[in-house]
Amino acid sequence: MSIIQIQKVSKFYADHTALDKVSFDVPKGCIFGLLGPNGAGKTSLIRIINQITAPDEGQILFNGNPLTKDHIKQIGYLPEERGLYKKMTVYDQLIYFARLRGMDTSAAKKTINEWLEKFEATTWKKKKIEELSKGMQQKIQFIVTVMHNPSFIILDEPFTGFDPKNTQLIKDEIENLRNQGASIMLSTHRMENVEAICDNVVLLNKANVVAQGTVMDVRNSLKDNTYSLTYRGELKATQFTGIDIKENVQKDGNTTLLFTYNDKPDIQLLNNPLIQISEYREVIPSMQEVFLTLTDSSHE
């Protein structure tokens, strides 16, 4: 079951195409990575899902129904360009946004207090936004995004401005939200975070989808049967048979070989008595490598 289905969505601007018949599904209850280089069309797509702009072609389904204004209250949005009223107090600001999202004031107060406690921020209530540090402001912005208990949450670069401790806090919160049933769309350039928390991803490049699936699927799709073997021993690399060595690195008495099998994988070589193996694995490209490979312009 999908929470969001993007169906052949296109968006044209005067001088360029932002999205060109983009289609993909965001499964329910997952953390979904929306990836792509700058200008790939991510922000355009996010704005369309948020109904800030409308698509020129195609449609978007929310829980199987065409997306309408009624769905706005079920969506939480953390824009990449953060913004809060600088002269308003934390509390007034949170109440204001909660009311705009349709919460009544008493329910809003309860939820806001819970979130402020969770982020150890209850003492900031009466402070103006401009008096807070950047990290604190980011936490308030995160609360604004999730306090109305949305079933679909869009987070655009949620980790910027956070130190490692708070990055972890936010990661944990994102996973909590997913575990409580929310679906999360995460747009980020930090591929290590994608590997750490995303279940599914879609990779956009130049207005088109270039890869989609689970993180493992996408990574696997780019693997080229390369294996890595690290060992100690007298055996020279050239003495192996049936493999095609791509790289041979000597370090601290360890030898690491990157190779492909000439035929099918033959683990006989692992039984060679002349070597002590410390690591043997199939090389699967990291998301970073997937990203670089698929968005490299020379690759088209």
Next chain:
Amino acid sequence: MNNIGIITGREYFSRVKKKSFILMTLLTPLLITAFYGIIIWVSVGQTNSAENQNIVVVDRSGVFINDLVAPENIVFIAQENYTVDQLITADSIDALVSIPQDYTVNQPLALKYESMTSLSVNNSSRIERAFTDVVRNKKLTKLGVNKAAIDSLQTTVVLQQFKVKEDGSTKSSNIAINTGLGMALAFMIYFFIFLYGVQVMKGVIEEKTNRIVELIVSTVKPFQLMMGKVLGIALVGLTQLTIWIVLTGILMAVVGVIVGLNMGDMKELQNVSNNPGIANVDINQLQFVSDFLALPLAKIFGVFLFFFMGGYLFYGALFAAIGSAVDSETDTQQFMLPITMPLIFSIAISFSIVVGDPNGTLAAWMSIIPLTSPVTMMVRLPFMDESHNWQIYLSIMVMLLSIFGAIAVAGKIYRTGILMYGKKVSYKELAKWLFYKN
């Protein structure tokens, strides 16, 4: 609609809670009252409690000395001889008027006035009149006019105007009051449109530069955000206006009592004016009050309120559109001009040409065209009678349509503009935005 209410509330309360708002709202009536109080105090003080001026008159010609009548607050002291040295040493003498020996009624010469302080215009003319009266009376006597006849000539003629209506009834009319009231109301509207229109623009720019707008328009329609802001700031203006009127009224009443312009004085004035035998310049003051009350005040206030709000809504929407099209306040110049020019034009022409001919063709057109009508209509209003009502209705209709038009146009520009960053926008670009689908 609910969202517009929430946004209006935020715009309103975040502004009226500001210290600068509270300060300005409370201080302005104090300043107005203080200003008003000082004027009254000075004028009342001058007539009631000014010290008598003691003026020595050395009349070597003998023309004046027996017939000179001193005006109020001035005492003429006849002396045979008096020198400037005496004047300098004498504390109680303020001035010395010397009349040359060869002065005759038929050959008037200049009289010498010597004093250590300069003469006020008011006193100068009063002293001159006292001397002139003597000469004139003497001439009249020579011509055979008796004293009683001369006294009866002492009359001031006041031109009291009446406006005649079609049904034949008359109503007194006073150009000074009409002009003053019209200009005051026009200036208030002009001031309000500028002050609060710019606030709308600044508010939009703040949201845009803060990038908060992306978050808000993911929840509400840009149009709702714009309207909430325009309405919220309008309420701030109305609040301020109401507090100003109420506070100024209370303070003025208090000041009136303190400086002694109480009802007793007014009664006295009324008695004086009811007695046609006595000519009194103060008749003007009472006439002033009654002429003011004779104006159709309810109509004027109603039309004022409409154009106060209407003018602001019309211009406020345009200010919002400008704010959305630029990245910072410094970029607003080129778009401000077409909005500020008609406003400045309307006040400049209204305060010169329209005041001179309030029911002329130019005045009529300017009070119908929405860019100038809020200001021009106010200047015209006290001069308009029932026969001009159709112009007021027409102007109100045009204004209403223009407000909707301006809001529709501004909404379209706003919708595209608020999400457009880092782009120098031209008029051509703005025109294109009007036709964007979404």
